[in-house]
Amino acid sequence: MRGLFTLKDLSTDKIKELIRYAEKLKKGFRIQYPDKKIVTMFFENSTRTHYSFQVALMNLGISVIDFDTKESSINKGESLYDTVRTFEALGVDGVIIRHSKDDYYKDLETIRIPIFNGGDGKANHPTQSLLDLMTIHEEFGKFEGLKCCIMGDISHSRVAHSNIEVMQRLGMEVYISGPEEFNDHSAKWIPVDEACKTMDVIMLLRIQFERHQEKMGMSKEEYHQRYGMTEERMKMMKDHAIIMHPAPINRGVEIADSVAECEKSRIYKQMTNGVYIRMAVISDALDGNL
Secondary structure (H helix, E strand, O other): OOEEOOHHHOOHHHHHHHHHHHHHHHOOOOOOOOOOEEEEEEOOOOOHHHHHHHHHHHHOOOEEEEOOHHHOHHHHOOOHHHHHHHHHHHOOOEEEEEEOOOOHHHHHOOOOOOEEEEEEOOOEOHHHHHHHHHHHHHHHOOOOOOEEEEEOOOOOOHHHHHHHHHHHHOOOEEEEEOOHHHOOOOOEEOOHHHHHHHOOEEEEOOOOHHHHHHHHOOOHHHHHHHHOEOHHHHHHOOOOOEEEOOOOOOEOOOEOOOOOOOOOEOHHHHHHHHHHHHHHHHHHHHOOOO
8 A cells, every 4th residue: 555644654754855855846846747647535524635635736737536425426335445446446546535534544455556645534634744844844944842832622633643743753842732621631731821932833723613612611702812822822922933723714713813814824834835745745656655
């Protein structure tokens, strides 16, 4: 089985190599695969990841087949394996999959074409972590010794779980913060205001109020005042510190509208970098290196 499933499969040297390759692509290096065809299969809602992968494919000259989950035989009971096996038999050169099941790719071990994980359950989101790391590397030129606090719904976040593991391996100090209900003890817990004053990177996460408002016992406005990136907290941050968010962002909840695009925000730069990271990952796999 080839492709990218979890960053735990990659060495720190390989991770840095992919980031350097993405930075090279961002500076104008071009490589094309005009005879290749790749399927995007998103079983959960997505804007940035889904269409970032599609733009990456188009930039590489690859034909995109956008799988329609609502009109497919999945609704007749076909398994994920049989669906992917079908596309393999049809002659596609890879599949990009987002699925609600943790580690879904373990069901696809006999598939021979590359599989790219666009997010699985609460476990992994490898290309999101890579684009976050690329954004941090562009900003600071290193990882070792940097302090990052991930704030929000840690326990339900595949972004948090992917980032904590890889950031620690790269020598970063990683902390978590937010409502105690979401503390899964995956890193050291610190208060929000302390994080804002001491961190180099503040990474905010979306709170799914549609699922958790009753559990938290607070309104969106209360959450914003207690845990959100307000203008006051933004002003507490060190001069060189940056704000990140995997998006979608809830303006006025985890981040103030006036802060979302302030000079410290790298949220839209993350989105831009996502295209180049995904180009790098796809290219590396098609060249037989992943």
